[in-house]
Structures are given as C-alpha cells and as structure tokens.
Amino acid sequence: MSVSLILLPLAVAAVAATHGATAGRDREGHVVCEVQTRMRDETLLVAALRDTDAAVVAERGEITADWAGVCAVFRRAEDGIWSAHFTGDVDERRAVEAVRAIDAAYGRQVQRAVLERLREQAPAAGLRLESEQVTEDAAVRLVFAVEGRS
Template sequence: MSVSLILIPAALAAAAVIQARAGGGGGASTVCTVSTRMRDSVLLSAALRETGAVVTAGDDVVDAAWQGVESRFTRGADGIWTAHFRGDVDESRAVEIVRRLDVAYGRQVQAAVVERLRDRALAAGLRLESETVADDAAVRLVFAVEREDRA
C-alpha cells in the first residue's frame, strides 16, 4: 500500500482541496492534502530526525525511514512538498506522521529564530538579559539596550 500527501502552505489549502475533490480521486494510491508551514529542507530534515526517522537529504528531495514506513518528500518548482509514503502505512498513519512532523518542524523553526535573535542582538545594540522557556515551550527573551544611536 502507498499513500501520498501533498504538503502545501495554508493559504493554498482550500484551493487544493477543491481541486482534489473535483479530480475524482481515481488512482492506485491515496492522496491527502495537508496544510503545512514547511519550507526549509534543513529544518525539515531536522524535524524528521526528531520524529525518529533516518534521513537522507538532497536539494529538492528528502528521504525518511521509520520502522516499517518509508517516505520520500519532493519539492516541486512551486515550493510545494509532497510526501509519498510506502510500507506499513495507511492514510490515518500518514496523516499522524505529518502532524507529528509539523509539531517538530515548529520547534525547529522556533529554535532557529531564537538562535538568530541571539546572534544578531549585539550588532543591534542589545544584550540578552534573560531567557525563559514556559511549560508550553514558549520562549521569552529579555534584552537590554547596550547603546543608543544618536543621529
């Protein structure tokens, strides 16, 4: 059995669902359309590893393997990622994998943004005073102004 999931930005999700319904869905594999915020292949690979996948990544192809399930993520010219699952997987398991992947991807994006803020703070005249992580994984950074630019 194989399952293909088309991963698209949320703004395009409604149009894709309408197109999928209009297409009739004939074919050997099941296709599901899933909203996603995934764009960066490095963060996608890191998120896949966080879900326990063994990952092999190229420019526009990322292969992932879990116990009994393999997936190939391909990115088209339009930036839309499509995940093709095969092995011991059905539609509900594929959707669950993508949900877990989306959560892991969100954590990777958050970590990258926090790191970028830390790296750029000094150049912006800021000093990191404190950093706290809440129970819901929200990160709070408090910066102090080191210098004032006078025009």
C-alpha cells in the same frame, strides 16, 4: 500499502479548504490527500524528520525518511510545494499523523533557528540579552536591554 500526501503551505491550505480539497487516488491507485503544513526549508525539514526518529537521506532534491516499517519520500514541485509518498505499513490516517508530527517538529526547528538568529544579531543592534524564559507550552520569552546610547 502506499499513500501520497501533498503538503500545502498553511496559507494555500486555507484557500484549498474553502474550495473543498479532498482525498482521492492517483493513476497508480495510491491514496492521495492534501495536508496543511508550514514546511518550506529543506534543512529544517531534514532536522525535523530526524527529531521524529527517522533515518534520513537527503540527495538530489529528494528527502527519504525511514521509520520502522514505513518509508516516506519527500519531493518539492516547481511551485515549491512538498509532496510525500509513504510506503510500507501505512494507511491514510497513519500518514497524516506522521506529517502532523513532522510539522510539529518542524515548528520547533523554526523556533530554534529564530532564537539563535536573535541571540546572534542582538549585539549588532545594540541589545543585550537580559533573561530568557521557557513557558510550559514551550513558548520562549526573551528580554533584551538596550545598550547605553546617549
């Protein structure tokens, strides 16, 4: 089976939802549907795919992710919106579930990148990290002290 998904940025997805975005078929008969996502950064997407235990190859503007029995090819259109074409042992439900898992992994990658940037840039801003706490829901609370200013 073959399924193609259009990975809409969350802001675009909200507008599309009000205009009745639905699943359909392309010229080759593949199921095509739209899925809300926050994925923009290619490096973070590759890391997120690896977090879902995919074997990943990224080259020439295309990312291929391979799981046991399922393969997905991600391409970015000129407007910056990613699409994913799934082949193998997959149906629409499984493809959407896979994208949601990838999106969750992507969110964790974004969080990691932001935390790393905060830790790196804090000293230059006159801040010292006092404490860091990770909550049950994986939220991170950082407490910074302002370095002595007179």
